[in-house]
Amino acid sequence: MYILIVGAGKIGYFLAKRLYQGKHTISIIDKDRVICEEIAKDLEVLVVNGDACDPKILEEAGIERADVLAAVTGDDEDNLIICQLAKERFGLQRTVGRVNNPDNEHVFSELGIDVPVDSTKIIAKIIEEEVSFSDFVNLMSFKRGKLAIVRVDLPKDAPVINKELKDIALPKDAVLVSILRGEEVILPRGDTVLKPGDDVIALTLIGNEPQLLNLLAGKL
Numbered sequence: 001m002y003i004l005i006v007g008a009g010k011i012g013y014f015l016a017k018r019l020y021q022g023k024h025t026i027s028i029i030d031k032d033r034v035i036c037e038e039i040a041k042d043l044e045v046l047v048v049n050g051d052a053c054d055p056k057i058l059e060e061a062g063i064e065r066a067d068v069l070a071a072v073t074g075d076d077e078d079n080l081i082i083c084q085l086a087k088e089r090f091g092l093q094r095t096v097g098r099v100n101n102p103d104n105e106h107v108f109s110e111l112g113i114d115v116p117v118d119s120t121k122i123i124a125k126i127i128e129e130e131v132s133f134s135d136f137v138n139l140m141s142f143k144r145g146k147l148a149i150v151r152v153d154l155p156k157d158a159p160v161i162n163k164e165l166k167d168i169a170l171p172k173d174a175v176l177v178s179i180l181r182g183e184e185v186i187l188p189r190g191d192t193v194l195k196p197g198d199d200v201i202a203l204t205l206i207g208n209e210p211q212l213l214n215l216l217a218g219k220l
Contacts (some may be wrong), residue, residue, distance in 0.1 A: 001024045001064055001066045002025045002027075002062065002066045002067050002068075002153075003019055003024050003025070003026050003027075003066065003067065003068045003069075003070065003072070004026075004027050004028075004029070004061055004062065004066040004068070004086075005026065005027070005028045005029070005070050005072065006017075006028075006029045006030075006041050006052040006067045006069065006070070006071045006072065006078075006079075006082050007029075007030060007071065007072040007073035007074070007079075007098070008028050008029075008030035008032070008035045008036060008047070008147070009030075009035075009073070009074060011072045011098065011119075012028065012030070012070075012072045012073075012132075012206075013039060015070065015072065016028055016039070016043060016045060017043060018165070020043055020044070020045055023206075024073065024122050024171075025045075026043070026044060026045040026046070027046035027047070027062050028046070028047050028048070028050065029047075029048045029049075029050060029052045029057060029058070029061050030048075030059075030075050030102065031049070031050065031051055032049075032050065033049045036048070036049040040197055043064035044129060046061065046062065048060050048061045052071070052078070052082045053078060053081050053082060053085070055085060055089055055090075056169060057170070058082075058085060058090065059085065063086060063090050063092065064090060066086075066092060067093075067094065068092075068094040068095070068096065069082070069083065069086040069092055069095050069101070070095075070096040070097075070133055071083050071095070071096070071097050071098060072096075072098040072157075073098065074100055074106075075100070076098075076099060076101055076104045079097045079099075079100075079108075080097060080104075080107070080111060080113065081109075082097075082171060083095040083096075083097045083112075083113045084111060084112070084113075085136055087112060092220050094115075095113055095114050095115070096113075096114065096115040097113040097115070097117065098117050098119065099116050099117060099118040099119075100119075100216070102118050105118045105119060109219055110178060111182055117190045118181075120196055123147070126137075146205060146206055147203060147204070147205060147206065148203070148204055148205075148206050149177070149201065149202070150201070150202050150203075150204060150209055150212065150214065151199055151201055152163055152199070152200045152202065152213060152216045152217055153197075153198075153199050153200075153217070154194060154195070154196060154197065154198045154199075154200060154217060155196065155217060155218075156196040156197075156216065158194070158196070158216060158217050158218055159215070159216075159218045160194045160196070160215070161194055161195065161196055162193060162195070163193065164190065164191050164192065164193055165188055165189065165190055165191075165192045165193075165194070166190035166191065168194075168215070168217075170206075170212070170215065171204065171207040171208050171211040171215065172208070173204065173208060173214050174202055174204040174205070174211075174212050175202065175203045175204070176177060176188040176200060176201070177201045177202060177203055178200075178201045179192065179194070179198050179199070179200055179201070180198065180201065181195060181197070181198050181199075182197075198210070202216075
């Protein structure tokens with residue numbers, strides 16, 4: 001997969017490094033020449049020095065053959081403009097935009113950014129999960145606010161304990177993505193049996209969360 005990353009700060013750098021190690025083709029754009037030179041020495045990826053709000057710079061970085069663009073600069077306005085350029089001018093199907101100010105998340109969704117990533121919100125959710133021992137945590141929403149990734153912790157008396165997934169009737173438009181069991185990550189299959197203490201990660205339509213929580217944990 002060809003992935004274009006805009007913003008070579010710490011987030012952009014480590015994102016590029018991880019995706020490159022995952023055998024993806026990566027290109028990076030950043031305004032800072034010094035940072036570009038450092039990354040070019042460290043990673044075998046295409047690095048373009050320039051402003052990604054300029055379509056010519058995007059073209060130089062290979063946007064016309066990119067599968068995904070991730071705008072992860074520290075400026076929400078730039079991230080929004082870059083993602084819109086990618087979709088409207090170059091017809092890119094998938095854009096990811098970093099949201100630095102949580103108040104801007106709804107703007108990103110309304111203007112068509114496929115996956116607005118509000119790192120502040122995600123971190124807050126993780127903290128809330130750890131301190132509140134909640135049975136249900138909404139980790140992230142995307143697709144213009146229509147879908148959510150949620151985590152459900154299964155108590156000992158959950159109605160789905162010791163049942164195979166094929167025997168569990170999930171709510172419409174809900175899919176189990178993974179099961180965290182201690183240090184183990186399990187990809188769900190029909191014969192997978194749910195155990196007490198499992199953390200279930202699911203994808204569901206916004207609004208279906210109460211039904212999913214009731215089915216899996218027996219709580220509304």
